[in-house]
Amino acid sequence: MIRLLLVDDHEIITDGIASLLEEDTEIQIIGQCASGPEALQKIPYLKPDVVITDIEMGDDIDGIELTSIVQKEHPDISIIILSMYDDSIKIQKSIEAGAMGYILKNTGKQELIKAIQNVFEGKTYFSNEVNNSLVKGMVQQNKNNTNNPFDRLTKRELELTKLIAQEYTNPEIAEKMYISEFTVKTHRRNIIKKLDVKSTVGLVKLALKHHILNE
Amino acid sequence: MIRLLLVDDHEIITDGIASLLEEDTEIQIIGQCASGPEALQKIPYLKPDVVITDIEMGDDIDGIELTSIVQKEHPDISIIILSMYDDSIKIQKSIEAGAMGYILKNTGKQELIKAIQNVFEGKTYFSNEVNNSLVKGMVQQNKNNTNNPFDRLTKRELELTKLIAQEYTNPEIAEKMYISEFTVKTHRRNIIKKLDVKSTVGLVKLALKHHILNE
DNA sequence: TTTTTGATACCTATAAGTAGGTAGCTGGTA
DNA sequence: TACCAGCTACCTACTTATAGGTATCAAAAA
Structure with missing residues (x-):
């Protein structure tokens, strides 16, 4: 049974995911937070195995900073970034912050479940789409570095x-x-x-x- | 017609690729070099569009350094790394050096041709296998950075x-x-x-x- | 209550870095 | 041959950083 916490300032997203996963017998949604600070407050007593978080949130703590803090204070929690953006810089910063997975918001149910299971098992999960964006972005960053x-x-x-x-x-x-x-x-x-x-x-x-x- | 130069200290590799591509009417092998220095010597008059190079070579200039030099002196040449290793560090350094593609030596003919065509068109080509290794390696590097x-x-x-x-x-x-x-x-x-x-x-x-x- | 840690502030002394200037020699290029 | 760039070397002058030491106060922890 995987304890899953959802963090997104759009309730429709967290509700949508909760609804999507409600039939899954191996994943239990233990909470839904609307902000980074709220998540940080609740994590110590909710004790999730996996946190799924958006990046862009209205307050001071975005998903990447949240990832960094959670990683440091609760290293056993696996974090998946769920974002609209396949922006290479954001992917890189998410990895640097400690994320084990990155999926896009157009992701289907099966892939979502796969991602959660993978990170729960200590593996990583990055979709092919995310991978390609990352590499293309890295190559492009390097080209922008051409003027050495x-x-x-x-x-x-x-x-x-x-x-x-x-x-x-x-x-x-x-x-x-x-x-x-x-x-x-x-x-x-x-x-x-x-x-x-x-x-x-x-x-x-x-x-x-x-x-x-x-x- | 894509002018392709092959660089590998194992003749069997360059011969193998040449043989594999000999029926391809769009790709012309214009030379085979056994070392970085040899390639650097020949490139100015052979004028390849695409260079495929191994990383590990017996002399002072490995494939990554070769990539860096060629990128600087001939920025119009697209470089593909062909390696046995899907090592994340090597992939990252290849990108930093300016490679547009990275494929493994177990790659099939179709993928090889796709890679060559992609980079010739100014796109990147990194196989899914390479992508996954890169990302896993980056996540692992980050974990090794945990002791901040x-x-x-x-x-x-x-x-x-x-x-x-x-x-x-x-x-x-x-x-x-x-x-x-x-x-x-x-x-x-x-x-x-x-x-x-x-x-x-x-x-x-x-x-x-x-x-x-x-x- | 006592101890510890972090923050603050100062001393002396020295090493290292920054900034302006000058100039000669060599090798490559026009 | 003349010019230029790169390399080298030195001058004066000053600023900044490093390194050793000391000490007090406040807040938190034991």
Whole structure:
């Protein structure tokens, strides 16, 4: 018997799902919440096995944040995102938040039940449609990254940037690159100017964003 | 007519594919290379539309690096990774490098042709099997991230970390948080000690890894 | 009530980073 | 041959960050 909690600010959705699943002998709807805060309040005593939540909700806590909090406080609860959107960024953020499944609101009853059963068993459930959107979005994100600012750097500048991003100090970098610390400082200045960042922090952020280290 | 270049250090693979596609009237094999460097040498004069490459090759340049270089120097060429491995990390790195497709070596002829046609048309092609591995891997990676070092920080420390990662200086942070610069410095020291990083660079790297900014 | 933790604030001292400037040498290109 | 970019190196000057230490107060927990 799977204890299922539904979270969506549209009652018609939670009612619809409840109605859809009412004949299922293995799934028991133990509650319906209209918001993230309400869900967080009720989870400790309702003790669901699986939570299905929408992303967009009217209050401060959206479904992704809810997922993150529930994951942290109740790691045994499996969470499925139920969304209208197959937006790749949202899918990625849901996974990062700890969701075990992501299905769309046009999903049929059979797939819904499959998703619930899968995550209850500790597996993941992402529909083919969601998978395709995710991958297409990742490829597109990468294309939007095509204009790589690090292409503006010379070979030595790029080498030096990698060492900065690996937490070496100027004296350490000087030693590794067989140059003087004066030269390191000059390169740093040129790099920061070329990349139009405020400081080393901005540089490191950009470097990680563009995967200049193979990590 | 799609001009196709094959890159794999196992001749039996490139021969096999060539043989498989020889009856296809829309695809022309214009070359077979046994290594990344060989491919990079030949691409400028062979001018393929599509490159199919393995990942693991004996020399310094693997298929992912090859993809990255080809993408940069010849952005009109579409690249498909052909691999034995459905390893999520490799799939992600392939996408980051610029691959438009990823198929496994157990792929049938029809799917191979579909992949080639798709990427030639500027679309992506990732098999369902690859998609599922990618998503499962991403979820698993996220689970491995569960032990979030930032859980060790207090509320104020976390708030201050976010401001550091947003490139604010100590005086700026002091002003934003209504505290003295001395206190900022003390917090910084405590944070760096708690997280066991070398410096601000390490802190920013960890912060980005754990998505503490909503970017 | 006592202890602990978190937040705040300050001291001294030093290292590291930032920012402006200058200049010479080498190799590649026009 | 002349020019340019990249690399290297140094100067002055200042800001910022790091690192060690100390201490008080308030709130929460034991």
